[in-house]
Amino acid sequence: MIGVFFNRSVSPVNLILLYTSDFKGPHHVRISGRRFQHMRSVHKAQVGERFRVGVLNGLIGLGEVTVLTDQYLELRVQLNQAPPKPLPLRLIMALPRPKMLKRTLETVATLGVKELWLINSYRVDKSYWSTPILHADTLREHLLLGLEQAGDTRLPNVYLRKRFKPFVEDELPAIARNTRALVAHPYDATPCPAATAEPTTLAIGPEGGFIAYEVNKLREAGLEPIHLGPRILRVETAVPVLLSRLFPLAL
Incomplete structure (x- = not known):
């Protein structure tokens, strides 16, 4: 199931940074606080919507909103890309x-x-x-x-x-x-x-x-x-x- 939803469109927003503490499983994260409020109020995140995500100091990929509440949202993620090269x-x-x-x-x-x-x-x-x-x-x-x-x-x-x-x-x-x-x-x-x-x-x-x-x-x-x-x-x-x-x- 992980690879299927990434063929669909992705919301054109800035990268959503994830931290290791967000992960509830290998492909499952929960976001709260500033990032959640930003996704909810600015990007109007909805269940089923896809966003660009990346783990701090790690890989980049895509995430689909699977759960949305008043306090947090959850994403199903796949991380398979290296971040941009740093300036030397x-x-x-x-x-x-x-x-x-x-x-x-x-x-x-x-x-x-x-x-x-x-x-x-x-x-x-x-x-x-x-x-x-x-x-x-x-x-x-x-x-x-x-x-x-x-x-x-x-x-x-x-x-x-x-x-x-x-x-x-x-x-x-x-x-x-x-x-x-x-x-x-x-x-x-x-x-x-x-x-x-x-x-x-x-x-x-x-x-x-x-x-x-x-x-x-x-x-x-x-x-x-x-x-x-x-x-x-x-x-x-x-x-x-x-x-x-x-x-x-x-x-």
């Missing part, structure tokens, strides 16, 4: 202001980034490090929203570094080793290189950019400054533009 990227970003951080987390997860380092910089306000968005549960929530949008299941790893110099001197050289190592900087830089699938380390500064001292330290760690042209972009715009320029669309 280690992304290093000066911590954005909180409002922008939410969007940035969702954007990088949507674009396939799996390793994100949030670091300090001279132009990062100290208050940014106190935002509740950096709490583990909230970080995870925004990353999951990005995965759902992209139809991906692999959760990115996020690392926080509150001191710029120790990170750049003690950790960054090893992170950048054997990769195409770049720092986005609008001045005294070469044009953005052509798209390639090679492993890459990319550093992006705060609003206003890295100061000269920081750029020099990043150079010493092996990163080459690059630019996107004469226009100065906001961080939330620069991230997708840079990634679309640096990596093939078919990756």
Whole structure:
């Protein structure tokens, strides 16, 4: 019976992420909470309707609603596809202001980034490090929203570094080793290189950019400054533009 219903149409919605705790059997899951409310109120889920589903950090497939109540719904699922390939990227970003951080987390997860380092910089306000968005549960929530949008299941790893110099001197050289190592900087830089699938380390500064001292330290760690042209972009715009320029669309 499992293979039969997947020949029928599927609701064109974002991926429904499943967790191992949802499974009541090999092909049977129960969903409650935020995901249930979203499927019920936004997607108007009905018994017999099919949705794209995927297990967090696992396979993707399809699920058919078999039970619908006021508190939960149940799906019969078949998981047989690998998630999209991750970008071969280690992304290093000066911590954005909180409002922008939410969007940035969702954007990088949507674009396939799996390793994100949030670091300090001279132009990062100290208050940014106190935002509740950096709490583990909230970080995870925004990353999951990005995965759902992209139809991906692999959760990115996020690392926080509150001191710029120790990170750049003690950790960054090893992170950048054997990769195409770049720092986005609008001045005294070469044009953005052509798209390639090679492993890459990319550093992006705060609003206003890295100061000269920081750029020099990043150079010493092996990163080459690059630019996107004469226009100065906001961080939330620069991230997708840079990634679309640096990596093939078919990756």
